[in-house]
Amino acid sequence: MALDTAPELNSLGFAKPPSETRVVVAMSGGVDSSVVAAKLAEEGYDVVGVTLQLYDHGAALAKKGACCAGIDIHDARRVAEEMNFPHYVLDYENIFQDAVIDEFADSYLAGATPVPCIRCNERVKFKDLLETAKDLDADCMATGHYIQRKMGATGPELHCAADANRDQSYFLFSTTPEQLAFLRFPLGHLPSKDATRELAAQYGLAVADKPDSQDICFVPNGNYASVIEKLRPGAAEPGEIVHADGRVLGTHEGVIHYTIGQRRGLGIGGLSEPLYVVKLDVDAKQVIVGPKELLATRRVPVREINWLGEGKMTDKAEHHISVKVRSTRPPREAILRPISETEAEVELLSAEEGISPGQACVFYETESSRILGGGWIWRGY
Structure with missing residues (x-):
């Protein structure tokens, strides 16, 4: 009697051939997402490239070092032509204005230091674009983010990238379990950005040597104040x-x-x-x-928490974790004390300086690379 065997999974985790697996790739026009699209197309997947136009095409074209700008739309389209898969450009300008830019301006005027890239992932790329991918009958959506999706005992988990210098977990903490079930991150296991560029050269992509995007896409030269003054004249x-x-x-x-x-x-x-x-x-x-010592604090109030750990955050009175309070700082040991399912106080075991309302506080498991979620720092000290 023959034994039943589980069907073999393809590289994206589906029990069917790549040719029967449709994957929408979110293409910013940079080298990372271009390599993802080219890699999956090379492996025989049914790839559909989608690029978002997030703000005025003409103005974006003139802005160097931004993602989703005019030249980037051109570059994404060129990669799709080279690798022979369909590519679509979606006008998300109004959505981006309402969901990201307006809040950015209002938060700054309220004395906070917002992180619009997180809101863009949360409210645009992993929400509206993800729903578009489903409308296109995709099995999943892939991005060029440096982060890992691993299968755990209770389902997919979010883990830091293999290359700590490229890890983007701080900007993706608000990814929900439902979104994580549909998302794939093919670059998260790579040892370095050099490895990504080597793949780009291997596939013959024109963007192989394209510089990384810098700063916030709609903030030229990092001058936040000038953008706020244009968005909210006289404020x-x-x-x-x-x-x-x-x-x-x-x-x-x-x-x-x-x-x-x-x-x-x-x-x-x-x-x-x-x-x-x-x-x-x-x-x-x-x-x-x-003086500098007045910047130090150990207690951080956090709200709008997205919990990715086991069970509910409120199942325990305390969670011993590590946290990041800024994207450029390493995780620090802390105690998370839930107040409700979406609000908590974080006590840092050693004081941090310069913690600001509007920044994210991201939670990590202390003995693994797993991201447990995170929330938003919400008041001054």
């Missing part, structure tokens, strides 16, 4: 620069020109001690500065 109001001890040290042209932890460009010279922005009081129109 920036002058006020006082005040020392934490109450001394008025000078004036400013708008709170939007400052961020928590900033030291340079404060406009208050002639002082013997180095001063940092320690708080932004929007209501009083004050930029509050003080």
Whole structure:
């Protein structure tokens, strides 16, 4: 009697040939997503490339170092032609404006330091674009993000990329279990970005040496204040620069020109001690500065939590985890104390400096590469 055997899975985890597996690839026009599309096409998958036009085509074309810009749409289309799969450009300008840019402007005016790339993944790419992929009868959607999807005991889990220098887990913590079931990240296991570029050269892609995108796509040269002033004319109001001890040290042209932890460009010279922005009081129109030690904090209130761990976050009174409070900093050991299913307090075992409302606080398992979710830091200290 023959024994039943489980059907062999293809590289995307489906029990059927690649040719019968349709995958929508989110193509930004950069080398990463181009390699994903080319790799899957080479493996024989039914690939459909989709690129989002997120803001005005003409203005985007003139902006160097951005993703989803005019030249990037051209590059994505060229890759699709080279690898012989269909490619579509979707106009998401209004969606992007409503879901990402408007909140970015309002958050800055409220004294926060937002991370629009996370909102773009959460509200545009992994929501509207993912639904479009399903409408195209895709089995899954693949992206060029450096992160890993691994199967665990209870389903797919989100894990850090093999290359810690390229890991994008901070920007993907809000990916839900339902989205994770449909998503694939073919680059997450690669040892380095050089390996990605080698694949691009192997496939003969014209974007093999294309530079990585820099800064936020709709913020030229990292000048946030100029963008806010265009989006919300007249919203920036002058006020006082005040020392934490109450001394008025000078004036400013708008709170939007400052961020928590900033030291340079404060406009208050002639002082013997180095001063940092320690708080932004929007209501009083004050930029509050003080010595570096005032930036340190151990307690971080977090809300809008997306939990990716086992069971419910509230199943335990405490979770001993590691957290990132900024994308450029390594995870630090912490204790997570749930308040509700979407709100918690994080206690850092060692103090961090420059924690700002509007930034993300991302949760990691301490003894593995697994991401347990995260949330948004929501008030000053």
